[in-house]
Amino acid sequence: MRGGLGGPRLLLRRLREVMAEPVSAQARLDRIVIHIAANMVAEVCSVYVQRSDAKLELYATEGLNREAVHLTTMTTGEGLVGLIAEKAEPLALADAQAHPAFSYRPETGEEIYQSFLGVPILRGGNTLGVLVVQNRARRTYSEEEVEALQTTAMLLAEMIASGELQSLAAPGQSLSLQKPMALTGSPLSDGVGLGHVVLHEPRIIVKQLVAENPEAESARLDCAIQAMREQIDMLIARGDRYGAGEHRDVLETVRMFANDRGWMRRLREALESGLTAEAAVERVQNDARAKLQRQTDPYLRERLHDLDDLANRLLQQLTGVAPPHGGALPDNAILVARNMGPAALLDYERSNLRGLVLEDGGPTSHVAIIARALGIPAVGDVPNVTDLVETGDAIIVDGGSGDVQLRPPADVETAYGEKARLRARRREQYHKLRDMPALTRDGVEIGLHMNAGLLIDCQHASEVGAQSIGLFRTELQFMVAPSFPRQSQQYTLYRKVLDAVGDLPVTFRTLDIGSDKVLPYMTKMEEENPALGWRAIRIGLDRPGLLRMQLRAMLRAAEGRGLRIMFPMVAKIGEFVAARDICLREEEFLRSHGYATPSELKLGVMVEVPSLLWQLDEICQLADFLSVGSNDLTQYLFAADRDNKRVSARFDDLSAPNLRALKSIVDAAARYGTPVTLCGEMGGKPLEALALAAIGFRGLSMTPSAIGPVKAALRSVDLSALRAVLTPMIERLDHSVSIRQELQAFAEAHCVPL
The missing domain is CATH 3.50.30.10 (Phosphohistidine domain)
Structure with a gap:
């Protein structure tokens, strides 16, 4: 490839022809190394492929002993080839044998070759193998030759990724890309x-690697970069998100990378080596991924996502291909x-x-x-x-x-x-329990209800024997809609939900957005602590038009049937009173205008903010029912973000502090005869459900698939015996022994299925 850009362009064309020939995988690989050696004026060209056991196996060679093919192996990090695989970086040496990592393999006959150039075969930053050329005379390989060999390695990566070479693997062996x-x-x-x-x-597959017109490729890259930057700027200005789950700070990081001079320089260098704009992006991303994946710093490894995002956006601009969803x-x-x-x-x-x-x-x-x-x-x-x-x-x-x-x-x-x-057999067993009550062995019945958020959920209520929809998350309709649902659309959904479940009660939760629940068509508020910020009922009370619209749609949908509505994220009594008053005014408005209103209206509170634990007497007297949102209540009690893997596992739902807090809610509700259920994830786990029943909960709402296992556990337990064991655990000062472990031991000893 010393003769300029015509060299790599001609080689890539020939290799493409070889890839299309109807020959065996070994014959194809043998022809490829012959072409590469001839084009690079090298006496040796060898391809090493990484196996699933992390060993590099010689798969083809031109110049070395052919009998060494599939016999010569080395581990990652061993020899020059192993070093390239480990570092995922090219290595060019004028005197290979003088390098401390040189490893002599007598069966190959390579001792007569002095100069050495090797590049990793990369795909997605993962090393699939190593491509090597060697010469007898000591010589210094140029940067152009290194770049050209890297380009050729991109083509070999496609061949390995296709699975074609798997047929050459020894019995019981597989390539690294195909390893279990x-x-x-x-x-x-x-x-x-x-x-x-x-x-x-x-993935967008880059098929054209070598540029026919380098100037045109440079112009294409410039246009694509500019369009990508404008796209990111527009998304940030709108407060929108590219793809679900990405927030403004992520986009800001991507914008920073998009304007990074080092990244731009590497793209230009790849382009100047003769690559197409697409291949240049893939080359730079491959190299960046290979380096970052080998970093131990978690922050640096997390930057992989940002770089991936950037590369994907740029490839989409260059190819005009949007990812199909x-x-x-x-x-x-x-x-x-x-x-x-x-x-x-x-x-x-x-x-x-x-x-x-x-x-x-x-x-x-x-x-x-x-x-x-x-x-x-x-x-x-x-x-x-x-x-x-x-x-x-x-x-x-x-x-x-x-x-x-x-x-x-x-x-x-x-x-x-x-x-x-x-699991299928167990589901059949749970199905047999569908029409049976969740009645403990000592005669205590626990109401099992179902959490839902979509119309499609409602069909599960009768399938699993749920006694009601204990929580209908109305925000899911808003999250999957392209724009804010009109009152008529909300009315239609709520009416269909009530129709779908027949006589079963439905507890609708008003719009619970904010924090991690950002609607795609609403501007995201920048807050230092979004989980503690402007969300749920706080938005509803500050934007009463939104709350009134939703409440009116619910009230109209019920027309003559019972309706249960609860308000989320209530932190003080006044918030519930204000929300209740808005609802009652809407009911009176509908009645005065001739609309049919609910036959019975029950208004409740989600207990998920710890401040309500010190207002339980007041709220129990004002609200028609309570529903404990254990997901948020627990994370706020322990100041531990439930979505943060570093802290979410530090605290247990079945710890004494959490169970004491939950018991205080049940006790207060009992004093005033206020119905209370728990609708968090905790209630859908059999062991946790047993503990909740033991401290006094008589209603649990959960995902449909959890009702069968929870019912089976409750029907197998003597609740008074469990309470006698659990109560001292909650009250004791010594917490060196896990309540969870003791409850599991109790369940096993009493043959309670978990």
């Missing part, structure tokens, strides 16, 4: 899903994405969807709520999963444990298949 991987994340939605990967945002799916599809909003998940056709895996997104994220509503097994917080998978890879999702098995071996697939069948 066991990944762990956060459980989002229970269930086991077996299927094949479908990327939510498929939603639509039909192949059979047994497992969606894999960096992040996803609730609307994006609902866009997919559900019949073939078997699971969801996300790099971001915790158990309380809104996409997790949708996944649970749809009964889709889901796992979140799986680091770099989108870089580890290829479309079509076999994958297993265990939404109960948070485990993800990528390209699983046959025995693992068999074991999970059996687990899925066992």
Whole structure:
């Protein structure tokens, strides 16, 4: 490639022709190394491919002993080839044998070659192998030659990623890109899903690597960068978000990278090596990913997302290809994405969807709520999963444990298949309990209700035997809509919900937005502490027109039926009184204008702000019912962000302080005869549900799939015996012993299924 840009352009053209020939994988690879050696005026060209056991195996060579192919191996970090794989950086040496990492392999016959140039074969920042050229004479390889070999390595990466070389692997061996991987994340939605990967945002494949007209490519890159910067500026100015789950600070970081001089310089250098604009972006991103993935600093590793975002935006500008979201799916599809909003998940056709895996997104994220509503097994917080998978890879999702098995071996697939069948049998057992009450062995009945947020959820109420919709999250309608729903649209939804459940009561929660629940068509407020900021009822009272519109839609929808409405995030009595007065005025307005109003109106409060714990006597006398939002109440009690993995696991729902707080609510409600339920995630876990029943809760609302397991546990327990064990645990001063462990021991000793 010393003859200028015609060299790499001619080589790439020839290699493309070789890739299209109907020959075996080994013959194709042998021809490729011959072409590269000839073009680079090198006496040796070798391709080493990384296997799943992290060893680098010689797959093809021109110049070395052919008998060494598939026999010579080295570990990552061993020898010059291993060093390149470990560092993911090119290495050019005039005297290779003088390098301290040089490792002699007598079977190859390479001792006569002095100069050495090797580059990593990268894809998505992951090392798939190493491409090497060697010469007898000592010579210094030019930067142009290094760049040209890197360009050629991009083509080999495509070949390895296609899976074609897997046929050359020894029995029991696989390539690194095809190796089985066991990944762990956060459980989002229970269930086991077996299927094949479908990327939510498929990679843009760069097919044209070498530029025919470098000046034109430079102009294309300039235009794309300018358009991308304008797009980011516009999104920030509008307070909008690109993709679900990204907030303004993320966009600000991406904008910073988009204007970074170092990044621009690297793009220019890649372009000057003769690449197309698309290939230059891919080259720079590959190199950046390879470096950042090897960093131990978590902050630097997190910058991968920002750089990925930037590269994807730029490739979309260059190719004009927008990532396809939603639509039909192949059979047994497992969606894999960096992040996803609730609307994006609902866009997919559900019949073939078997699971969801996300790099971001915790158990309380809104996409997790949708996944649970749809009964889709889901796992979140799986680091770099989108870089580890290829479309079509076999994958297993265990939404109960948070485990993800990528390209699983046959025995693992068999074991999970059996687990899925066992779950199906358990569901049949739970279905038999559907019409039976959640009656403990000593005769205490616990009301089991269902959380919902979409019309589609309501069909599950009769399927699982829920006694009511204990929480209908009205904000989900707002989050999946392209614009703020009009009163008529809200009325239609609430009417359909009431019709869908027949005689079952429905408790509607008024709009709970703010903090992490940002509507895509509303300007996001910049707040230092959004979880403690302008949200929920605070927005409703400050923007009473929004609250009145929603309340009027609910009141009209009930017409002649009972209606239950509760207000979220109430921190003081006055807020509930103000919201109640607005609702009663709306009811009187409708009545005076001839509309049918609810036959019975019950107004309640969500107890989720700790300040209400010291106003329980007053609120119990004013509200018709209480509903404990344990998700927020617990995070506020412990000052621990439930979506922050560093602190969310530090505090247990079954700790004495939390159970004492919850018991104080039950006790106050009992004093005034005020009905109280708990509608947080805590109530949907069998062990936690047992504890809640033992401290006095007689109503729990949960995701539909949790009703069966919770009912089975409650029907198997003697509540008075459990209370006798639990009460001293809550009251004792010594907390060295875990309440959770003691409760689990009690359940096992008394054959209570968990």
